[in-house]
Amino acid sequence: MTDTSTEATPDKPTHRSGLAAAAREFALIVVGALIVSSILRAFVGQMFIIPSESMQNTLLVGDRVVVEKLTDVERGDVVVFEDPGGWLGTEESGQKRGSVGRFFEVVGLLPDSSHGHLIKRLIGMPGDKVACCDEKGRLMVNGQPLEESQYLYPGDAPSAMEFQVTVPAGKIFVMGDHRSESGDSRVHLSDTGPDGGTPGDAAFVPLDKVTGRAILVVWPASNFSKLGVPDTFKSIPAPAGPPPAKPSISLTPPPK
Template identity: 40%
Template sequence: MADGSRGEAGGSRLGHRISSIAVALGCVLFLGGFVWAAVLYQPYTVPTDSMDPTVKAGDRVLAERVDGDEVRRGDVVVFQDSVWGSSPMIKRVIGVGGDKVACCDARGHLTVNGRPVEEPYVQRQDPQAQREFSTTVVPGKKLFLLGDNRQDSLDSRTRLEDGDHGAVSRSAVTGRVDAVAWPLGSLGMLPEPGSEGFAALPGGTSEPGPLPWAVAAIVAGAALVLGGAAYGPLARRAALSARTRQG
């Protein structure tokens, strides 16, 4: 019995150490994931339905803090420009400096540098949804921005007559939208533009941000903390049950 008791005590001490390590590691992952996400991402509330169906008015989105020079075609960006208003706006990048953008070709597709672009995210209720506009050249260091809801979006098309052809400076960009955080029914990463769209153009599209890794760290950390904390009571119950059977 003495040897059995010493064995049980040794096993208990080992289990306690493993439990403590799991809880400590879990805390590091959990808090680290939150801090990582808070440093890299900024939450925004979508102000209008101009980006429907990708994001809707009132949705809470997470935008990675990026420099405007990192932005590529197809990105959904948050920007603030006094010409567009005093509040942050959310639109999709259609063209970058030097691009020739026009709408539409015979199939109703927007074109960039003469190449039609497939846009599966665009809300089309009828063939005229795109609202045609003549070819425009995007000035250097500027971005041509459109809403996914082409029927109900005030965007670069409405400012084609100004000096910048409706384009916005890259320096006006404050973030690149990666995911919807609220409501829960829309929770998740934004879909990628698609291989037949901007990814096929020179320069390609942006790689997804690190948000999934941060979320994975938070989830793994929470699991380790809960598992480690639960080990003690479970181990004591198991030991008590074993002693009861032996007695």
């Protein structure tokens, strides 16, 4: 009779496999969170840093604002948009981050530095007639004067230059709340667009370059506030007709 000996089987390093599984699970959670954050940034909303004084005192330099992308913009909204071409100077272009910072911007873990973007108030929609100014010095939209004391920078006039425009199809007319420090639609009423064309084309922002509307100031905490449409815009009548294919521009005051 032959004895059969068996050798003891060593214990498996279960603690190592457990650590590996936990590491894999953690990595999957992080990757999933980054994907969700990126999707939210692309389609729902993102945060921007205010780079200039053009929207004071509604928005101050360094404020963090939340911009939502789900709803259509309307008159009176504060909107973020890509540079339509030739608008941005060094004072209004946010500081560009390096590759690492840009990665964290893209995945939504850092607020957008606003490089290549601007933020202004939407004054005229396609087809609207925007003019400055009436006999009381007020800006007018479709013949209705705006009462802008709610948001206009103290001491600023509604506009130092006179004009009459009809906003073309697919574009909007924007102005900063700090009018004397804002390079907005008015400044470009004699400029051609980035692809040439008719003088004044550059003054109007294509709707497809609008990132979204700013809805909240979230930082610093002392400046926390909701951004909405001022009451004066709620009484603006609809435009008299369909928007033209090309803008109508006159650098003269409207009839008084």
